[in-house]
Amino acid sequence: MEINGIRGNKGLGGLGGLGGFRGRLITAGDPGYDTARAVWNGAVDRRPRLIARCAGTADVAAAVRYARDRGLEISVRGGGHNVGGTAVCDGGVVVDLSDMRAVSVDPAGRTASVRGGALWGDVDRATGAHGLATTGGIVSHTGVGGLTLGGGIGFLMRRYGMAVDNLLAAEVVTAEGDTVRASAEENPDLFWALRGGGGNFGAVTGFRFALHPLGPAVMAGAVFWAADDTAEVLRFYRDFAAAAPDELGTVVRLGTVPPLPAVPAHLHGRPAVAVACCHAGTVEEGERAVRELRCFGRPLADLLAPVPYADFQAGFDDTVPHGWHYHWKSTHLTGLSDDVVAALAGHAYRAGSPRSYAALFHLGGAVARVPADATAYAARDVTHTIVIDGAWLPGEAAAHAAAETAWVRSFLHALAPHRAGGVYVNFLDADDDAPRVREAYGEPAYRRLAQVKAKYDPDNAFHHNKNIRPE
Structure with missing residues (x-):
């Protein structure tokens, strides 16, 4: 017997509870199972019993009830992009929303x-x-x-x-x-x-x-400088970012020059520091906001230009593709003091893989004007947060996994004296334990979250995440 393409029970205790399911049900015996269970981080290799690829909310509810009735683990997949691979579980039911993209x-x-x-x-x-x-x-x-x-x-x-x-x-x-x-x-x-x-x-x-x-075009792109200039660039950036208008969003990337089509081929793979920008105003205002940045030092490449926002957002997709192996560590920083600059410049280029990098985000502006207790995200006073991303190809696992993981952790350790309280929860890796989850929220917000958890999920059925246990 088949139900939406699934034959028999296959150890699932029967699929009768999903008889009205409109989407697709996928188990290990079905074509496409390995593709369906794969997530963005290729280092994650989990084998769920059932992938319930839902067509709508009713399917989601049916899949959740099915798993709960049978005591099966539940994970929820949206984009499948979490570095810890929380979207997929071993031996349980993946409630897969990836066909619900309207x-x-x-x-x-x-x-x-x-x-x-x-x-x-x-x-x-x-x-x-x-x-x-x-x-x-x-x-x-x-x-x-x-x-x-x-x-x-x-x-x-x-x-x-x-x-x-x-x-x-x-x-x-x-x-x-x-x-x-x-x-x-x-x-x-x-x-x-x-x-x-x-x-x-x-x-x-x-x-x-x-x-x-916004738009139709925004002033956006990145400027690259040689790795040898990193400390000088970061000291300049510290003042530039502090004086930047709220319309200007910036991210500093420390690693190698990615093989982007707009970058000359001879620069591909060269160690470099980059400042990526997007100005949420007119192109003319954006040009004025980034003028000083573009004129600083001796840039290797200047990719800043008027561009449709959606095109800019997709411009770095190929630098972090699906299937690579990733290991992350992250922290909020107290600021960009000279000591922080020295630590960043001293550790960023020690990675063994040319795909590894660190990204420094500038917050503030409208983020800081929201009261800390208005949302569960409470780190409203943080101005800079960093994520250190070890990345290597699947075929390089034996050569790079241990080395890149060690680089990530040593880099975070070097920043320890400069860590502000907290961490961005979306940057936590699979091996970041419960204390770091609490750190992401701080005690008042965490306690409040635990109370809400106890009300809506007292059995902690949804625990394949950066878990908050019910109080």
């Missing part, structure tokens, strides 16, 4: 309704067609759900706030398989928790975001 834009109301499996590229293209945008990630194949639920860092955050600051409402399937709505008016405790608390409270099947005018 984006609907209300240009008059300046809102977007986004299904739970959408990627940021889907949102950027749909909203950009109307000259609108909202804060998303810095890679367009990142999932909307995971990035938003953890806070949502992106180039527009200094002007328009983080993704959670633009979230107006969410549709959630709870651990009981019920569908509820969360907003400032409905289930406000859940709405607060969703804005930074991750996937702890249910499977989020829909989001509604506020949109803002």
Whole structure:
């Protein structure tokens, strides 16, 4: 017997509970199982019993109830982009939202309704067609759900706030398989928790975001300098960023020059520091905002130019593709003192893999103007956060895995004297334990999250995440 392409029971205790399932059900005996269980981080290799690729919210609720009734593990997959591979579990049910990618834009109301499996590229293209945008990630194949639920860092955050600051409402399937709505008016405790608390409270099947005018073109791109100039560039950048208008979002990348089409081939793979920029204003305003940066020192390459926002957002996708092996560590920084600059310049280029890098994010602006207790994301006073990304090819695992992991950890250790309290939860790797999850929120927010968790998921059914245990 087949049910939506699945034959027999296959050790699942029967599939009768999913008889009305409209999507696709995939198990180990089916073609495409290995593709369906793969996530962005190729180092993650887990084998779920069932992948329930949902066609809509009713399918999500049915899959959750099915797993709960049979005592099976549950993971929720949106974009599958979390470095820890939390989207897929061993021996359980993956509630897979990746076919739920619809984006609907209300240009008059300046809102977007986004299904739970959408990627940021889907949102950027749909909203950009109307000259609108909202804060998303810095890679367009990142999932909307995971990035938003953890806070949502992106180039527009200094002007328009983080993704959670633009979230107006969410549709959630709870651990009981019920569908509820969360907003400032409905289930406000859940709405607060969703804005930074991750996937702890249910499977989020829909989001509604506020949109803002942007484009059609923005001044965006990156400027590269030789690695030998890193300390000088960072000292300049420290003052440049501090004086930057809220419209200017910047990210510093320390690694090698990626093989981007716009970069001369002879520079590919050369150690370099880059400052990537996106200005959320007119092109003319953007040109003025980045003029001093472009004139500093002796740039190897200047890629700053007017470009459609969606194109810019996708411009670095190929530098972090699906299937590479990744290991991350992260921390908030107290600032960019000379000692921090020395630590960054001294450790950034010690990686063995040319694919490894560190990324330094400048926050502040609109992010800092939100009260710390308004959302579960509470690190509103942080100005800089860093993620150190070890990356290597699957075939290089034996040669690079231990070395890159050691480089990541030694780099974080070198920054220990300069770490501010907290860490961005979306940057935590699989081996970051419970104390680091608590660190991401601070004790007051964590205790409040644990209380909300106890209300909506008292059995901790949703624990394949950066887990907050119910109080």
